[in-house]
Amino acid sequence: MTMTAAETLTVVVEREVPFPPEKIWRALTQPHLLEAWLMKNDFQPVLGHDFKFRGDWGSVDCQVMTVEPHTTLAYSWGAMGLGSVVTWTLTPTSLGTHLRMEQAGFRPDQQQAYQGAKYGWPRFFTALEGVLEGLE
Amino acid sequence: MPTSNDVLFATLADPTRRAIFERLCRQGEQTVGALTAQAGVSQPAVSKHLGVLRRAGLVRDRHQGRETHYSAQLAALAPLVDWASQMTGFWQSRFDDLEDLLKRMDQ
Numbered sequence: 001m002t003m004t005a006a007e008t009l010t011v012v013v014e015r016e017v018p019f020p021p022e023k024i025w026r027a028l029t030q031p032h033l034l035e036a037w038l039m040k041n042d043f044q045p046v047l048g049h050d051f052k053f054r055g056d057w058g059s060v061d062c063q064v065m066t067v068e069p070h071t072t073l074a075y076s077w078g079a080m081g082l083g084s085v086v087t088w089t090l091t092p093t094s095l096g097t098h099l100r101m102e103q104a105g106f107r108p109d110q111q112q113a114y115q116g117a118k119y120g121w122p123r124f125f126t127a128l129e130g131v132l133e134g135l136e
Numbered sequence: 137m138p139t140s141n142d143v144l145f146a147t148l149a150d151p152t153r154r155a156i157f158e159r160l161c162r163q164g165e166q167t168v169g170a171l172t173a174q175a176g177v178s179q180p181a182v183s184k185h186l187g188v189l190r191r192a193g194l195v196r197d198r199h200q201g202r203e204t205h206y207s208a209q210l211a212a213l214a215p216l217v218d219w220a221s222q223m224t225g226f227w228q229s230r231f232d233d234l235e236d237l238l239k240r241m242d243q
Binding site: 010011013015017019023024026027033036037038083099101103 | 149220223224227228230231233234235236237238241
């Protein structure tokens with residue numbers, strides 16, 4: 001098996017669910033509904049809003065990054081020293097909604113890395129790909 | 137959820153440190169002097185970064201005469217692969233609970 005760095009650092013889970021996007025959007029954005037399937041939280045669907053998910057094992061520091069009602073929701077997801085971005089995409093289908101979650105991982109200081117570092121993440125990903133191939 | 141990778145991730149979060157590690161991955165074993173020449177920071181700073189990398193298990197040092205040679209320990213990156221598989225399991229389970237909730241919710 002060959003795994004590229006991009007695949008390694010990005011988690012995608014997607015499903016078609018027999019409900020309209022509007023209903024799923026509520027479950028993704030209303031705190032008491034979010035708590036029912038994900039974690040306790042103080043989420044608000046407001047750009048730039050800082051919030052936390054709290055679980056038995058600790059908490060996740062988040063900030064809302066994208067809010068396009070019924071279509072796209074993204075927030076940063078910082079836990080265990082690892083920053084990532086979770087993006088939800090809702091696409092209507094004939095049966096309901098195609099729901100896609102992408103978590104792009106390992107970006108602890110993406111802005112800083114791209115702006116200030118001599119070697120940014122793209123080069124690191126390239127190096128890491130070689131490394132991971134060697135691990136198989 | 138991952139619980140034991142924070143040291144690895146925190147270590148590689150620093151761009152200068154990551155650049156040093158990447159250089160060792162690409163170019164093999166290097167001395168502090170050779171790394172400093174390309175790092176854009178002082179030798180004490182490079183040494184400090186190498187210390188952090190060594191404590192995280194990402195580099196190994198080898199003493200030869202008055203020189204210390206550093207090499208990348210690639211297997212230490214394995215938790216990155218573990219992270220992805222753990223998060224995939226986490227989200228798949230959350231999707232199950234989300235679907236259950238959607239069935240219970242009012243329109």
